[in-house]
Amino acid sequence: MVNLQFSGFAFSKSLDQHYTPFVFPGTDEGHCRLRLVNFEAHENQTSHETQGLSKKHLVVRRGKPFKVTLLFGSRSWSRYTERLVLKVWLGNMSKRIPVQFSDEQSDPQGWSAKIYPGDRQPKSVTVHICSPVLSSVGLYQLQVLIEATQNTTSYAVGTFVLLCNPWLKEDPVYMPLDVQIQEYIKNDYGLVYMGTHLNNSGQPWSFGQYEPGVLEACLQLLQVSPQHRRDKNKDYVLRADPVYLSRVACAMVNCEDDLGVLKGRWQGSYKDGVKPTEWSSSADILHRWVSTNCSPVRYGQCWVFASVLCTVMRVLGIPSRLVTVFDAAHDSDGNMKIAEYYSSTGEKLNLSKDSIWNFHVWVECWMRRPDLGAGFDGWQVVDPTPQEKSAGTYCCGPCPVAAIQQRCLGTPYDFAFIYAAVDAEVLRLIVRNGRVVGKTVDTEWVGRLIYTKSIDSDKPENLTQTYKSKIGKMPPGLEVSLNIDEVPSLGDSIVISVTVTNPSSGPRVLMAHLNAQLKEYNSNPQESFWKTRRKVHIQPGGVLKLHHTILPSEYESVLAGDDIVNVAVVIKDVMTKERVLAAQEISMSAPPITIQIEGGNGVQMKKEHTARVSFINTLTKALSGAVLTIEGSGLLQGKHEARLVLMQPGDKIEKTVSIMATSPGTKLLMATFSHSSSPGIVSRTFHKVSVVTG
Structure with a gap:
């Protein structure tokens, strides 16, 4: 005990x-x-x-x-x-x-x-x-x-x-509709949307507020906070305010200033901890934090930080939900502008301190804001990922979503940083021999899509218009757009379409440089793995479409499932030297893993059920050192593996496991497939299991 x-x-x-x-x-x-x-x-x-x-x-x-x-x-x-x-x-x-x-x-x-x-x-x-x-x-x-x-x-x-009591009208966290409270307080299961705005998926997450010890861990989080250790009585008094609670919990989810729960890492080795992509349960993380006497759990990234905070807030009685901002800006200097640099051949350069993450996950918490006025009641952004300090501490928010939409400069609790994340302008500079030779301003790139899980559904709810009110306009001139014809899966060709419009009254001779780079979701790309160039002619007022194909053989040694690719084109007018850039980012879809639960997806607590997990090699090449791994908090003890020395195209790898749920609620069975000839995991899937008491 x-x-x-x-x-x-x-x-x-x-x-x-x-x-x-x-x-x-x-x-x-x-x-x-x-x-x-x-x-x-x-x-x-x-x-x-x-x-x-x-x-x-x-x-x-x-x-x-x-x-x-x-x-x-x-x-x-x-x-x-x-x-x-x-x-x-x-x-x-x-x-x-x-x-x-x-x-x-x-x-x-x-x-x-x-x-x-x-x-x-x-x-x-x-x-x-x-x-x-x-x-x-x-x-x-x-x-x-x-x-x-x-x-x-x-x-x-x-x-x-x-x-806190969201059922009580007088409580600042009151929610008027019971379906909202069921989703944002009582539901122990959620979805984390990941990928790009063109190709994304909802990855299940178990908040686990009904798992033994989770409520006690959330209370301990408050007890070991710097605020409580400095002045216990003051902290106890201020805990009546959900604004205060959200800031304390937000700072305590990361460990940068305190005895917080999670240590972040975005690159390098994860061998001394758990890779962020392997987490699927807040309860696992909180249990580990408590059992190690409040030592930070290694490692988290934005969706892990946000998911744990969502659990803490729901336990404390504050309605909360996960929100994913696709193409989220990290504005390091506070000017609400993001500078990006490209070579004249379309390769993105690491010259800016600013960055745009393909996706970033934070939390919205529901509360009234008597400190700001009724116009700012409702959803508030709270971001536990340690990026920039707020009043000397790594936390962010709570900032009203209404203030972001209305661009209310000066709103307390990190308005400028959050506003830039969803609505910053992107200034793209084309550089040649150390000199800027072209410039494009894009007012629509950042925050193009903002998702959360819908109430009582696994479908996404689009929140973009709750954050953004303006519609940007592109400047006149040579118009260039770049599109990916279909979101490719591993083993498919990547088909690129470039559209060039010549609004001028004369013909033009153009040089088109195309470039593809592998990138992490939260950083700038690596070196190019594919390049091409082509000279074309375009008539006055004409529209030209260019098609290019990246074959599997040109990327298979570089890319794995869910990897993100930055594709860019620089169109140069040979006579005027005018350069225009267009870019697009896609994530590669992974081949599917199949999970089947004997008797369906509803299981009885403390009763054995059989789960069958399988993966078929749909790629065109043989895979060596294939490993299929299955795990599930509250369903399985430890990891279970199946291995094959060599998988030919069309071969299947399969594993049957016996699962037994130890507590009611929604549990997640997670399966991953990897092989030694790939730079990373090829495929990952989660399967939702509903546990009933009898």
Whole structure:
């Protein structure tokens, strides 16, 4: 049994599903004695929508009453000779709550404890406890005092966790529709959209808020934050505000300034940790962080940071969702412009500190913003990926999405950085012999597509217009566009189409330089793996289409599944030396892995089911050292592998595993295929498994 330490309290009791007894020894000796306390866990947690969040603590939501039944010894409590008082503690701060009968007046803004008609039995009484709607989130200790004329008896009866309450209209995190709360608070499964704006897919993620120990890990995250370590009382008071909670949690998900959860790495070796693409569950990461005494878990990238933050916020009761911005700008100097440099033959150069990520994942949290005004209520961007410091700390937000759309300069909490990420101008400079010989301004490239998972569906919801209100215009002149005819899978040819329009009144002789480079999603490309050039003629007012093909044999030694390719063309007017550039980025689709669950995708908890996983080599070449790997948090212990020394085209590799779910909710079975002759993993897939209790 895990023994966690929070603010001086040690907890190792297990919370029964129906009731939690606390027995106090001793004789009555004529005094009223408390013998047992029933936390009414099942009824309270059903009423408060907190079922499954913890097996150790009663979990309730602020501003809503919960019941505690007190059972006395041989003599019952008398309201006429003894005062019944509750005391709640958060750290070393306490609040005294006299127990009142329902007809007595109480402070509507404060804590209350009431007994209603029918709540009294000969030797027991049921007390309805209600916290203020703006109570601080945290782990509270509950004390019962029986005060008589001559003496006071005090009983430390246990603990409860208080969370935000999105069901309550007065709470700043209130959401009006139940389908929204079901998706953004209760759903333990989500999708991370990855790839490019042309070719993307939703990769499943298990938020895991119902996995054992996850709620306790989220509370520990608050307890070890720099804010709490500097001033415990101040931190406890400020935890009533979801703006404050989101900033603390955001900073604690990365470990750059504190005892945070994740260490980021974007290149190099991952052998001393886990490669970011291998994670599929927040629970796995949080469990590892707790078990290593708050040592950072290695390694995360943007979608891992965001997914863990989404779990923490949902656990704390703040509605949250993952959002992917395709072609997201990282504006390092704060001028809301991104400079890119290309050679005169179309090769992208690493000369800029700014960058554009093919995709970047952050979190939107839902809350009212009384600090800014009602016009800024609703979704707020919170970005835990450590990129730039905010007030001296690696966190970002919460910044209202409405402020970004309306371009409200000066909005607090990192407006300029977030605005640039979705709407920066891109200045593309063509350089030859150290001199700029061409320039293109693109106002539409950044933030062209912004996705989140739809409510109660695995389809994407397009959020682009909630962030962007302007429509950019391209400057007049020689017009060039570049398109990929179809999104290619590994083994297919990459077919490129370039369209050139000549708006002038005279003919032109043009030189077209094309270039293809492999790139990481969050950085500039590597050296070119394919180049070509071609001289063409275009008539006045004419439109010219050029087609080029990159054969599999020209890229198969460089590319793997899900790799991103930057393709660019520079069109040069031979006479005027005018140069115009167009670029496009695509991700290569991976060959599919098939996963089949015996009896369908709904499985019973603690019952064995068979899963069959297979991969067919659809490539045109033989693959050596083939490995098919299967794993799944909450379904499988460790990794299971199948290996083949050589896979000819058309060959199949297959593995059958026995899965058993240990807790209810949505679990993910993950399979990857790799081989020794490829620079990386060729294919990866996730399979959603719904676990029911019976």
